[in-house]
Amino acid sequence: MQTVIHIKADREVKENAQKxxxxxGLTLSDIINASLRNFIRTREITFSA
Known part of the structure; x- marks a missing residue:
């Protein structure tokens, strides 16, 4: 079952991430889902510029 997550992001960040x-060959949803699965598996998150 899928659900919807609403987030707030700067327009430029969203547009650059979508591009x-x-x-x-992926969607932004694909990227976010992969990131969430990785977070669940590792219990770690990396922030970098």
């Missing part, structure tokens, strides 16, 4: 995902 980067598209360049890889």
């Amino acid at each position: 980067a995902a598209k360049d890889l």
Whole structure:
């Protein structure tokens, strides 16, 4: 079962993330889901600039 998560992000961040995902043949939803699964598995999160 899927659910919807609403987040707030700067417009530029969203647009750049969508473009980067598209360049890889993915959607932003694909990227976010992969990130969430990785977080669940590792219990770690990395922040970098």
